[in-house]
Amino acid sequence: MIPPMKITTYVEALNEALREEMRRDALVFVMGEDVAKMGGLFKVTQGLFEEFGAQRVIDTPISEAAIAGAGVGSALVGARPVVEFQFLDFITIAMDQIVNHASKLRYMTGGMVSQPIVFRAPVGAGIGLGAQHSQSLEAWFVHIPGLKVVMPSTPADAKGLLKSAIRDDNPILFLEHRLLYSQSGPVEEGTEYSVPLGVADVKRNGKDITVIATGRTVPLALTAAINLAAEGIEVEVIDPRTLKPLDTATMVKSVKKTNRLVVVNDGWRTCGYAAELIAVMIEECFFDLDAPIRRVCSEDVPMPVATSLQKAVMVSEEHIAMACRAVLAA
Amino acid sequence: MKRSSGPAQTSGIPPVNGDTRLKWYGQMCSIRAFELEIVSLNKAGLIPGTAHLYIGMEAIAVGACAAMKDEDFLTSTHRGHGHAIARGLDLGRMMAEVLGRMDGYCRGKGGSMHITDITRGMLGADCIVGGGIPLAVGAALGSRLKGKKSVVFCFFGEGACNQGSFHEALNMASIYRLPLVFLCENNLWALSAPFAETTAGGSVAGRASSYGIPGEKVDGNDVEAVFTAVDKAAVRACQGMGPSLLECVSYRWEGHSIFTRVENRPQKEIEEWKKRDSIERYRAHLLKLKIATPEVLHQIDLEVADAVSAAVTFAKNSPQPKREQATEDVYS
Numbered sequence: 001m002i003p004p005m006k007i008t009t010y011v012e013a014l015n016e017a018l019r020e021e022m023r024r025d026a027l028v029f030v031m032g033e034d035v036a037k038m039g040g041l042f043k044v045t046q047g048l049f050e051e052f053g054a055q056r057v058i059d060t061p062i063s064e065a066a067i068a069g070a071g072v073g074s075a076l077v078g079a080r081p082v083v084e085f086q087f088l089d090f091i092t093i094a095m096d097q098i099v100n101h102a103s104k105l106r107y108m109t110g111g112m113v114s115q116p117i118v119f120r121a122p123v124g125a126g127i128g129l130g131a132q133h134s135q136s137l138e139a140w141f142v143h144i145p146g147l148k149v150v151m152p153s154t155p156a157d158a159k160g161l162l163k164s165a166i167r168d169d170n171p172i173l174f175l176e177h178r179l180l181y182s183q184s185g186p187v188e189e190g191t192e193y194s195v196p197l198g199v200a201d202v203k204r205n206g207k208d209i210t211v212i213a214t215g216r217t218v219p220l221a222l223t224a225a226i227n228l229a230a231e232g233i234e235v236e237v238i239d240p241r242t243l244k245p246l247d248t249a250t251m252v253k254s255v256k257k258t259n260r261l262v263v264v265n266d267g268w269r270t271c272g273y274a275a276e277l278i279a280v281m282i283e284e285c286f287f288d289l290d291a292p293i294r295r296v297c298s299e300d301v302p303m304p305v306a307t308s309l310q311k312a313v314m315v316s317e318e319h320i321a322m323a324c325r326a327v328l329a330a
Numbered sequence: 331m332k333r334s335s336g337p338a339q340t341s342g343i344p345p346v347n348g349d350t351r352l353k354w355y356g357q358m359c360s361i362r363a364f365e366l367e368i369v370s371l372n373k374a375g376l377i378p379g380t381a382h383l384y385i386g387m388e389a390i391a392v393g394a395c396a397a398m399k400d401e402d403f404l405t406s407t408h409r410g411h412g413h414a415i416a417r418g419l420d421l422g423r424m425m426a427e428v429l430g431r432m433d434g435y436c437r438g439k440g441g442s443m444h445i446t447d448i449t450r451g452m453l454g455a456d457c458i459v460g461g462g463i464p465l466a467v468g469a470a471l472g473s474r475l476k477g478k479k480s481v482v483f484c485f486f487g488e489g490a491c492n493q494g495s496f497h498e499a500l501n502m503a504s505i506y507r508l509p510l511v512f513l514c515e516n517n518l519w520a521l522s523a524p525f526a527e528t529t530a531g532g533s534v535a536g537r538a539s540s541y542g543i544p545g546e547k548v549d550g551n552d553v554e555a556v557f558t559a560v561d562k563a564a565v566r567a568c569q570g571m572g573p574s575l576l577e578c579v580s581y582r583w584e585g586h587s588i589f590t591r592v593e594n595r596p597q598k599e600i601e602e603w604k605k606r607d608s609i610e611r612y613r614a615h616l617l618k619l620k621i622a623t624p625e626v627l628h629q630i631d632l633e634v635a636d637a638v639s640a641a642v643t644f645a646k647n648s649p650q651p652k653r654e655q656a657t658e659d660v661y662s
Contacts, residue, residue, distance in 0.1 A: 029475055055475060061505065066464040066498030073468020076453050077403065079475050081468075096495070100458050101465065108444045109454060110437030111659035145660050169662035 005186035013159035021166040031058040032084030068094035075117045085121040102171035103146030115171040122178040131302035136267040141173045148172045149243040153218035155185040160195025177216035200247035206234035210254040213264040224320040259290040262323045269297040291330035294323040358388040361412045363638040378430045381442040384412035386583035389608035391416040393556025403451040404483040405462040410455035422644035431648035438651040460493030470508035481509045489520030504541040509567035512575040521586040535577040550580030551608040
């Protein structure tokens with residue numbers, strides 16, 4: 001039986017996830033800049049202050065290190081914080097608390113404590129905000145043992161994964177591409193709906209080539225796949241959804257079928273998340289590959305503001321299609 | 331013991347009886363004896379890594395932790411053995427952790443700098459200077475969310491006062507009126523950097539006024555003065571009046587860590603501070619007030635020596651962690 005669906009925006013889906021989890025568990029609380037009375041710069045926390053009050057929806061000063069650290073400390077005494085960074089770029093000020101504290105406290109204490117904390121942040125470029133409001137730094141966090149990294153590409157995944165992230169007992173970076181915030185899609189109704197962490201999703205089936213894409217680049221890959229279908233090329237699009245832990249099996253199964261692979265990620269090319277995905281796939285299925293793997297990433301430059309320059313450095317559906325054609329021609 | 335949330339303790343003179351004073355004396359002696367053993371164990375090559383000794387500063391930890399109640403929390407620093415001992419952690423499990431052994435508090439993964447005991451409200455030592463201050467704010471927020479009356483005692487050194495996290499955390503604690511006692515242990519030197527050359531304004535306590543909270547400078551070598559000041563701040567915090575900043579001035583007798591080979595502090599200054607030894611001073615005080623006889627204090631000294639010796643034996647007999655444990659405890 002197909003469960004009832006509701007067309008929901010990505011922002012609404014995140015908001016519903018927060019609201020449902022806060023209703024379910026009185027230890028879940030939200031803190032960050034402008035999250036309470038304003039409802040968040042991107043409206044993800046809208047209405048939560050009115051429903052849950054100032055103790056559970058906390059406006060903070062512009063103090064990213066203390067915001068993150070207060071989240072970590074509250075988790076140490078059993079609370080379940082959801083910390084919002086207004087832009088992922090600002091998390092650089094809080095890196096000590098995330099990298100030296102949240103990710104390591106369990107290990108350093110021999111398993112004595114846990115860190116049930118979600119760090120939410122909008123990521124990526126595309127609205128002309130320039131180099132300090134546009135970065136896709138997911139690779140940094142994937143690199144750190146002890147952290148999990150989630151990057152949903154649809155409203156349904158956004159809601160289901162945020163609910164799972166809040167229920168998880170580990171520190172989680174929950175990265176939301178801001179170009180997706182206004183996107184709509186069907187989301188299963190009911191408070192029981194969730195999406196497990198660590199499970200990839202095959203967004204489109206195909207037999208000729210596999211495209212592994214993350215975040216905003218998933219809808220781009222799907223558009224590229226439609227365009228390539230007109231050329232007789234059947235593209236399989238896989239969204240890992242959880243960048244760490246990675247569902248390697250789903251991707252290996254696909255590559256063993258298609259024997260060709262393109263990896264797409266909005267982060268920078270050098271030492272980016274795409275590089276890690278390619279390394280994993282080469283270790284797992286080198287002899288299944290009929291052609292060299294290609295990656296499609298952001299150019300290795302800080303993000304410029306001019307629309308023409310942004311377009312030049314950001315991943316596009318045409319870049320993905322070109323990479324697919326090149327791999328198929330090899 | 332529960333803290334009274336009413337205005338009962340407004341006289342400024344908390345009731346302290348003779349037994350309590352003897353306990354404080356014993357705790358200060360335990361800290362020193364424990365760390366002198368670390369020096370010996372290090373010479374014997376038994377310590378993997380380093381340890382930062384608290385010797386000379388014992389009165390701060392003992393006086394401050396004496397003001398803690400069961401439901402309270404503390405955050406500590408890389409120089410944290412004193413806080414852990416004063417909070418009543420087990421010496422054997424502590425020493426096993428210092429030696430990186432299986433029976434240590436952190437199963438050998440944390441070592442000297444990360445001793446934690448969540449069951450005693452000891453939220454952990456933290457060796458990013460200033461890193462533990464926001465954590466303490468979070469612990470206060472979290473326990474308030476849970477409807478608890480806990481006070482969080484946040485230890486840090488004077489070096490941490492020049493970190494951004496100090497400013498961010500004190501500001502946040504003040505605007506939310508959180509139940510915190512910020513305990514700056516000013517031992518006048520951050521490795522080779524003297525306080526006067528690194529700290530604008532010349533006073534940590536003076537910075538409290540920036541946050542609209544009480545600030546007080548305390549003689550960190552006087553256990554009773556520390557207790558009185560901290561207890562007052564804790565009662566205030568518990569009554570919902572917000573955080574306080576106490577600057578406990580003392581001195582570390584040893585180098586920055588057992589790793590540090592170079593000592594650039596003036597020898598004369600070190601000798602001067604040793605003359606103000608908090609333990610000797612308290613011993614004289616107890617004898618003078620006839621709270622104890624030399625025999626009673628000697629008996630405590632013997633008990634402390636036995637307990638530390640037993641801790642060392644326990645730690646030495648504890649096995650190394652198994653290789654497969656290296657990959658455990660990364661995730662919950």
